[in-house]
Amino acid sequence: MNMAEEIKRKTAEIDAIIESFMPEEEDYQATVIDAMKYSIASGGKRIRPLLMSETYKMFGGEGEGVEYFMAAIEMIHTYSLVHDDLPCMDDDEYRRGRKTTHTVYGENMAVLAGDALLNYAAETALGALDSDIDPARIGKAMRVLFNKSGINGMIGGQTADVEAENKEPSEVTEDLIEYIHVNKTAALIEASMMIGGILAGADTIQVNTLERIARNVGIAFQIQDDILDVTGDFKELGKPIGSDERNHKVTYVSLHGLEQSKADVEALSKEATILLHTLEAENPFLEQLLLGMIDRKK
Template structure:
């Protein structure tokens, strides 16, 4: 997609897809009721704060590669975005990055207090699995693939995935980190949920085991490239463009690809990983021009 018309068409499609994902999130959010209704309000504030909705979108577009017809996709799309959102809510807390703004507005703990910020994150994580389990009711005949998808969701969000990456990241903050440790952080903290998105889309779409493994590698390359691009933007962009503070890595004394290799080498690594991902994508049976452009955009975004 090189022409302006193609780029505009992609952006138009993306806007439409984001709106449909927003509708799914609204559908699965809990209703505010009971003495604990403040937590439902805080969950909604966090989940509906905007964003590109990349993970549920990647899940849906990978699913479409296989002409999938499963109705179980929708609760998994909502569940994954809840997990991603809870991680951001906890990431912003004073004990972690201590950020006041996310996506251009006050973070959850600033609005609701640190105690409710912690609980809102907890609630989103727990409710994500409540939501995903609804797939068994929606499509009981697909129980085997739903079970496999749940296993992926749990592993990639947990100690062998995102949480594990966050643990290493927090433990190593303030220290110079070797490249192999930094790569591990990026693979787990950032790439794991992207892997979950694309793998679940492939599993529910009926992909072979071999294809699911290829999809996992594509997502790993894209996820690491996405995080390196984040490092670059933290140095080169502005708070107004990103909707969150810049130079936060420097403030928190974090080793990044930029501090380790410099901006030029970091950009080359983004390009290499992006090319690897697209090469693998072309080995899959289906074709999805939107997905290919989306993967490229993730690696080369400016915000």
């Protein structure tokens, strides 16, 4: 299996799936729909829908029912980026080399497009009620989706992150950094794997295991991000090295040191693999994908 080729092929399929769920009808609200489509066509890695789809297959899931949720979680991820880029938040003019939504459509339309994507994620996920998936599983999946994306998940992490930026370095504790990693980053990864399992009929214990695997992967991914900011290669990473230190930003690495951080990534990754092997289901591609998210150079 050539992982890079496989990922490329599957990502293209996911792009097509997401596009197929975007709204067609246009009336006097055409601008907000354009802004939604511009935002979602960002060339992102689609890692959340990919994890969901692979977990779904791992538990024997078949057919198109999962696609409603694959599109929905990418809409939620996208709206969070659109609002995060706003002038009153991170004030970013570019993302992945492309102008941000408010830069192209104005701030008011970017606020509305973000709102519209979150709202449309709910509409899209509810569309799964028209598929052949058991409605009880859809209800459970909806609850996981909006729990992990809300105040006890992504929005919670986002809030803590925004506030941490205005804190003195001494106030940014290990506990706070962990809260941000778990909620801002890991929560939607957890939702992706849990929903894949739930829709395919995984039982409660299995879904809990998926949650722990995804949490480990999400946290390790973030620590690796901090490590690469110190040790990375400018050419591979495509962004300046050492920016966290120059910005006096408290990171996992500045709190725990480089060696400990590397050891923690290793331990989290190993635990994730062991947990994955406790499941009675198997998906070698998913295992490679999870390890690749952690053990990366960029």
